[in-house]
Amino acid sequence: MAVFLLLVTILLSVSSEAKDFAITFKIGAGRQECFYEPLKSGVSLEVEYQVIEGGELDITFYLLSPSHEMLVKEERKMDGLHSFDVSEEGDYSLCFDNSFSHISDKTIFMDVLMDSNSEYEDFGDDIMMDPESTVNDMKVLDIRRLLANVTDHLNKVEFYQQFFRAREARHRHTLESSNSRVLWWSLFYCVLLIVVGVSQVMVLRSLFRNKRQDKITT
Numbered sequence: 109m110a111v112f113l114l115l116v117t118i119l120l121s122v123s124s125e126a127k128d129f130a131i132t133f134k135i136g137a138g139r140q141e142c143f144y145e146p147l148k149s150g151v152s153l154e155v156e157y158q159v160i161e162g163g164e165l166d167i168t169f170y171l172l173s174p175s176h177e178m179l180v181k182e183e184r185k186m187d188g189l190h191s192f193d194v195s196e197e198g199d200y201s202l203c204f205d206n207s208f209s210h211i212s213d214k215t216i217f218m219d220v221l222m223d224s225n226s227e228y229e230d231f232g233d234d235i236m237m238d239p240e241s242t243v244n245d246m247k248v249l250d251i252r253r254l255l256a257n258v259t260d261h262l263n264k265v266e267f268y269q270q271f272f273r274a275r276e277a278r279h280r281h282t283l284e285s286s287n288s289r290v291l292w293w294s295l296f297y298c299v300l301l302i303v304v305g306v307s308q309v310m311v312l313r314s315l316f317r318n319k320r321q322d323k324i325t326t
Contacts, residue, residue, distance in 0.1 A: 128263055130219040130270045132160070135167070135206040137213055142203040147194045147222065154191040154221040155202060160278045163212030168205040174198025184208065187275075217274035221263060 135141050147153060159165040169188055171180040173196050180190050194200075206214050 127222045128220070128266060130217070132215065132217045132274075134162075135204055135214045135216060137209050137211055138207050140203060140205045140207055142201050143218075144199045144201055145220065145222075146199050147197065149194055149197045151194045152191065152223045153194055153200070154189075154223075155218070156187075156189045156220075157204070157216060157218045158187040158274045158278055160215045160217050160274060161281045162214035163209055165214075165278065165282075167214055167216060168208065170203050170205070172201040172203065174200065186278075217270075217277070219270045219274075223260060223263065 131143075133141065145153075155171065157167075157169060159167050164184075165186050166184040168183045169180070169185065170178060170182070171190065173179055175196065175198075179192070180188075182188050202218070202220070204214075204216055204218075
């Protein structure tokens, strides 16, 4: 029982080091939206975004450091995936710019994953530097390493699940939009064919009617 409680405590402490959130939002035509995330030095940041709906499915994305240094900039992209290690502590800006579009609103999916192993590293240093550390302490460290690895992989699995879910939504929207366009264009061409056919029949009838009248008059 004591071992089980120890495992649960270690797992909770490891899982608290990772933070993941996803959001779907809409940007109006000619507008810009920014999200601000406070980060500490040593954190690993991974940002993924996709344009799900709107216009040509493109958006301008840029990432700014707390000192306003441009870290990432992508102009008019459908999606993007970026990861880097934070070296400067402060508020980072994740901005989406739709100012180039004057008509179309855009629906954006964004997923952010932050992971830090600082607590885990400090924990390992304490054990390795303590001359009175026992074999059990080393086993606890091995368990913590294993749980940290499992937690990291689970977070990445969740991250990519959300990624493919957003991609599926975008492709579904594209298919529905294409299906709607094909349907309306088909109806338009059917109506056009009917109008052209009726017009040709009326023109031919008028020609024959004029010929009969000319014969009668002669």
